[in-house]
Amino acid sequence: MKYSIIFIFLLMALTGCKDSPNAKPAATETGVSATDPDKVVKSEIPYQDKGMEYAMATQAALGKALQSKIQEGGIQEAIGFCKVEALPITDSLSGKFGVEISRITDKPRNPVNAANAEEMKFISKIKSELGTGQPPEALVVRQGDDTNFYYPILTNNMCLKCHGSPEDDIQPRVLGAIAELYPQDQATGYGNNQFRGLWKVSFKGE
Numbered sequence: 001m002k003y004s005i006i007f008i009f010l011l012m013a014l015t016g017c018k019d020s021p022n023a024k025p026a027a028t029e030t031g032v033s034a035t036d037p038d039k040v041v042k043s044e045i046p047y048q049d050k051g052m053e054y055a056m057a058t059q060a061a062l063g064k065a066l067q068s069k070i071q072e073g074g075i076q077e078a079i080g081f082c083k084v085e086a087l088p089i090t091d092s093l094s095g096k097f098g099v100e101i102s103r104i105t106d107k108p109r110n111p112v113n114a115a116n117a118e119e120m121k122f123i124s125k126i127k128s129e130l131g132t133g134q135p136p137e138a139l140v141v142r143q144g145d146d147t148n149f150y151y152p153i154l155t156n157n158m159c160l161k162c163h164g165s166p167e168d169d170i171q172p173r174v175l176g177a178i179a180e181l182y183p184q185d186q187a188t189g190y191g192n193n194q195f196r197g198l199w200k201v202s203f204k205g206e
Ligand code: HEC
Pocket: 013, 075, 076, 078, 079, 080, 082, 083, 084, 086, 087, 103, 104, 105, 107, 108, 109, 110, 111, 113, 153, 154, 155, 156, 158, 159, 160, 161, 162, 163, 187, 196, 197, 198
């Protein structure tokens, strides 16, 4: 019973939330004011489309793997699985598509996923936009030799089992597993439908 509820949440995560594969990102025209305007690429629709396609394919692969792991061994088991498999899954899809796909955030669980200084500026702009009720938007930015696509990752109820309130949402055993594997974890305290981070698809040398 417990697992079937989680399963429904996962289905919602994969199909129901705003960043589902069918959602078309709104075109970014203003970019980020904190950044040099020349670096913000306008009308880069091919990068938006490809970036969105690759990010959503990766989201689906991660979601599917997480779902079967939770069904097999429960949430606690799934934490260990994420620790070992989340980065290899994104890496393998990066290889398949010939880009670099990652998830970055201002509050990392795995320090490898921390946003850089410029990305922190995007994040605070995006957070304040989402805070005023604007829909998530894709951002395409030229950084050095690369063109980078970003798209917000929002939470749903299922995420709270591992990213929600330590008192109310996360089981003590799960908290223990997180503390052991991620001693510097910052990725708890989220509510439903909150900004959690960004998909980043980096088109190297493009
Ligand atoms: C079973 C527990 C679990 C669930 C459920 C879960 N996560 Fe995570 N999440 C993790 C773990 C563990 C990591 C660290 C992965 C790693 O080491 O690469 C992580 C990492 C992330 C990251 C990468 C940034 C970071 O902090 O390292 C994002 C973004 C993220 N999760 C979003 C979500 C969203 C959105 C959901 C719901 C759709 C979700 N997670 C559900 C355990 C979970």
